[in-house]
Amino acid sequence: MAQSVSNDQQAGFLQQILRYIKKHPFKSLGWVFLAGVSFVVLLFLGTWAGAFGHVPNSNELAKLENPVTSTVYGSDKKPIAYFYLQNRSNIDSTQLNPYLVQALVATEDVRFYEHSGIDYRSYGRVFVKSILMQQGKGGGSTITQQIAKNVFGRKDLWLLSTPINKMREVIIAKRLESIYSKEELLLLYFNTVSFGENLYGIEKAAQRFFSKSPDQLNLSECATLVGVLKAPSYYNPRKNPQNSTNRRNVVLQQMVKNNAITQEEADAAKTEISLKYSPPEKNSSLSGYYKEYIRTEFNNWAAENPDPDGGIYDLEIDGLQIYTTLQPNIQKYAEQTMERNMVRLQKLMDQHWTSKTTDGGKEAFIANLMAIQPKIIQMKENGMTDEQIMDYWKTSKSRKYWEIGKGFEPRQQTVEDSIISSIVRLHTGILAMNSRSGAILGYLGGIDYGFSQIDNIKAKNQVGSTFKPITYLTALDQGIDPCDYYDNSLRTYSKYEDWQPKNSSGGYGGSYSLHGALTNSVNTVSAALQLQVGVDNTIEKARKMGITSEIPEVPSIVLGTANISLMEMVMAYASISNGGNKVNPYMIQRITDQQGTVLYEAKPKYDGGVASVASIKELQQMMGEVLTEGTGAGFSRWEIPYNIIGKTGTTQNNGDGWFIGASPEIVIGSWVGARDKRVHFEKTYMGSGANTAMPMVASMFKSLSSWRRPMLTNFEYARPYFPCPPFTDQVASEATNYYKTDSTYLEGLRIKDSLLRNPPIVVDSVLVDSLSFPEPVQEQAPVDQ
Numbered sequence: 001m002a003q004s005v006s007n008d009q010q011a012g013f014l015q016q017i018l019r020y021i022k023k024h025p026f027k028s029l030g031w032v033f034l035a036g037v038s039f040v041v042l043l044f045l046g047t048w049a050g051a052f053g054h055v056p057n058s059n060e061l062a063k064l065e066n067p068v069t070s071t072v073y074g075s076d077k078k079p080i081a082y083f084y085l086q087n088r089s090n091i092d093s094t095q096l097n098p099y100l101v102q103a104l105v106a107t108e109d110v111r112f113y114e115h116s117g118i119d120y121r122s123y124g125r126v127f128v129k130s131i132l133m134q135q136g137k138g139g140g141s142t143i144t145q146q147i148a149k150n151v152f153g154r155k156d157l158w159l160l161s162t163p164i165n166k167m168r169e170v171i172i173a174k175r176l177e178s179i180y181s182k183e184e185l186l187l188l189y190f191n192t193v194s195f196g197e198n199l200y201g202i203e204k205a206a207q208r209f210f211s212k213s214p215d216q217l218n219l220s221e222c223a224t225l226v227g228v229l230k231a232p233s234y235y236n237p238r239k240n241p242q243n244s245t246n247r248r249n250v251v252l253q254q255m256v257k258n259n260a261i262t263q264e265e266a267d268a269a270k271t272e273i274s275l276k277y278s279p280p281e282k283n284s285s286l287s288g289y290y291k292e293y294i295r296t297e298f299n300n301w302a303a304e305n306p307d308p309d310g311g312i313y314d315l316e317i318d319g320l321q322i323y324t325t326l327q328p329n330i331q332k333y334a335e336q337t338m339e340r341n342m343v344r345l346q347k348l349m350d351q352h353w354t355s356k357t358t359d360g361g362k363e364a365f366i367a368n369l370m371a372i373q374p375k376i377i378q379m380k381e382n383g384m385t386d387e388q389i390m391d392y393w394k395t396s397k398s399r400k401y402w403e404i405g406k407g408f409e410p411r412q413q414t415v416e417d418s419i420i421s422s423i424v425r426l427h428t429g430i431l432a433m434n435s436r437s438g439a440i441l442g443y444l445g446g447i448d449y450g451f452s453q454i455d456n457i458k459a460k461n462q463v464g465s466t467f468k469p470i471t472y473l474t475a476l477d478q479g480i481d482p483c484d485y486y487d488n489s490l491r492t493y494s495k496y497e498d499w500q501p502k503n504s505s506g507g508y509g510g511s512y513s514l515h516g517a518l519t520n521s522v523n524t525v526s527a528a529l530q531l532q533v534g535v536d537n538t539i540e541k542a543r544k545m546g547i548t549s550e551i552p553e554v555p556s557i558v559l560g561t562a563n564i565s566l567m568e569m570v571m572a573y574a575s576i577s578n579g580g581n582k583v584n585p586y587m588i589q590r591i592t593d594q595q596g597t598v599l600y601e602a603k604p605k606y607d608g609g610v611a612s613v614a615s616i617k618e619l620q621q622m623m624g625e626v627l628t629e630g631t632g633a634g635f636s637r638w639e640i641p642y643n644i645i646g647k648t649g650t651t652q653n654n655g656d657g658w659f660i661g662a663s664p665e666i667v668i669g670s671w672v673g674a675r676d677k678r679v680h681f682e683k684t685y686m687g688s689g690a691n692t693a694m695p696m697v698a699s700m701f702k703s704l705s706s707w708r709r710p711m712l713t714n715f716e717y718a719r720p721y722f723p724c725p726p727f728t729d730q731v732a733s734e735a736t737n738y739y740k741t742d743s744t745y746l747e748g749l750r751i752k753d754s755l756l757r758n759p760p761i762v763v764d765s766v767l768v769d770s771l772s773f774p775e776p777v778q779e780q781a782p783v784d785q
Helices: 002-023 025-048 058-062 098-108 120-132 143-152 158-179 182-192 202-210 219-228 241-257 263-269 287-304 328-352 361-371 374-381 386-394 415-423 464-477 514-519 523-533 535-544 555-559 566-577 613-628 633-638 694-705 732-741 743-757
Strands: 070-073 079-083 194-196 321-324 396-403 407-414 426-434 440-444 460-462 485-487 511-513 563-565 588-592 598-601 645-650 656-662 666-674 761-763 766-768
Touching (some): 058 158, 098 143, 098 182, 098 219, 194 202, 202 219, 328 440, 361 415, 374 386, 407 415, 464 535, 464 645, 485 523, 523 535, 523 555, 563 566, 566 645, 666 694
Antiparallel strands (some): 426 440, 485 511, 656 666, 761 766
């Protein structure tokens, strides 16, 4: 009833407005015009004041002409990376071809030398012809405004993006015109403008398309490159030569119209575009991943800490010194083990990949790939036979293939081979973090930044059984004992759409203690435990440990169905290894300016407790068993003289492999998988986290354990074992009480305790009680040099 009254009131109000408009049309139009003008003025003032994002001031803009490189240092204070203004090289005024200037002014801004940054006549033309008459006569941006867009980009502000960005560029353009001469602005434009193909600056563009320096370009070539600027992809002279030729001719005619050249000169330049294309050299690089992480962390800091003039610090022009927590040796370990293991795994994947999730299997998957290739579609449209298409599909020739650590290398491949090798390509991420402070010690977001810029430390993937410790910690905090038993029964949960969690081993029966279930990653027990402790409680625990990704409110989260980033999982494990404190990851330790003044210094602090100390200690010991007796028992092959804890993770169909290991001081995690989850390893032993991710983490811990001044120490437990076996043939209701009360079993534990405290010593083949001998004299440790 109330809703109906409200609707009637709204309808009545609208009718009153319509009656007023009919009675006072001109006055209504005036009010609308006044409201529109007021809105635009307020929007402009808000933009000028920085309400929609920072607008660089004159001091910041003055740095554009001579930007200073910022240097990044590792924890040893040695340079590891640099930041500079875009991926470009600069030319000076002597290298700027006059034809380039004439072509640009003629096509982009004919009144460039007359206005002071804003061409009001062009805006009037845009308003009348483009908006009122809908004739689409282009924009009204000047060259100076385009510099603002080239250097500072545009912001996504939903419906108001276009007007606010235009206003922002107007403000920046007026400031630029007050700082630089027209010649300096032209040089700045040509040094910052994008030509597509990740090319910035005229020098790189001239070299890429014509293998010349800018001052060597002829009239036709200058007009071609200026023509590209209107739409770099559409007018790309290599990919779309006809479009580029047409646009080049338009530029030449504009130059004639602007009296820059004669018609005869223009006609002579309208020849076929002759490229001398220099393909980009994609260099193998691993530093790009941590550079982008540093950039993001820096920008977040800079947004909240303006410089003394009220501007925003800029990595690419301010010449700052960025000191990071990256440990060069640990970073090197990550890069070396990645290259070694990913080459091994890729060979295995190439030979043993499958696609069980595709209806029809591997063969159907390949057929589907073939059917969607543009070239195949075009061949079919042109009436080519199946035999001709298959001949194209199976023809082998030398094609480029990305080799880890090398870049593109020639490889004899068919079209089918080339496409499949791209689909089955394995990727990885490796992250090492100080578990006590959150300092990032090693950061490797992928197999090669030159090949893929996706950061697999930030990317989200199904986490598999690496999520289980979070559920088990929730259980321990609720008072569930590591020696409580659960039946290993195959159950169907009708309440959850007949969910039936199965063990990867296929074995059922008997019962597992809580610690035994985690050690052996038993899904049946883990599912029952998840239902017992509550999904909401587990999600709350995950949030406390630093996981912010969406977690579905279903019990299957214990099996790792949630998509979570490696960064978040390593954070969560850090809170386990450090004794129960949440930490926040960071990489920037200190920032100084060119004079050495400290602008920022990190002050890491714990961000609250995640569980009781007793629960954390019990979980640490349970996760230690994983690597000595459970799914991660292969870890012992590396013979690391520290009791590392950890957990493996493998998702359904072996699509993702995980492993996260930890000492009290450091956590190292890794993920391995293909981008396309329809392809995966044929067998679990190949695609499991124990085979894909664990070797890389174990290798890094092995290297760390060899340091003369060890970073690693051991976890300490109340007793070296749990007072109950991990598995028993008894049902859970009998096993729990039996191992807590059976006198024979308890006596066996007392004997075991005694032997561990006083191990026997063999002397001349005779077993002697060690208590009868004095304590041996400790040898003096060698002095570290």
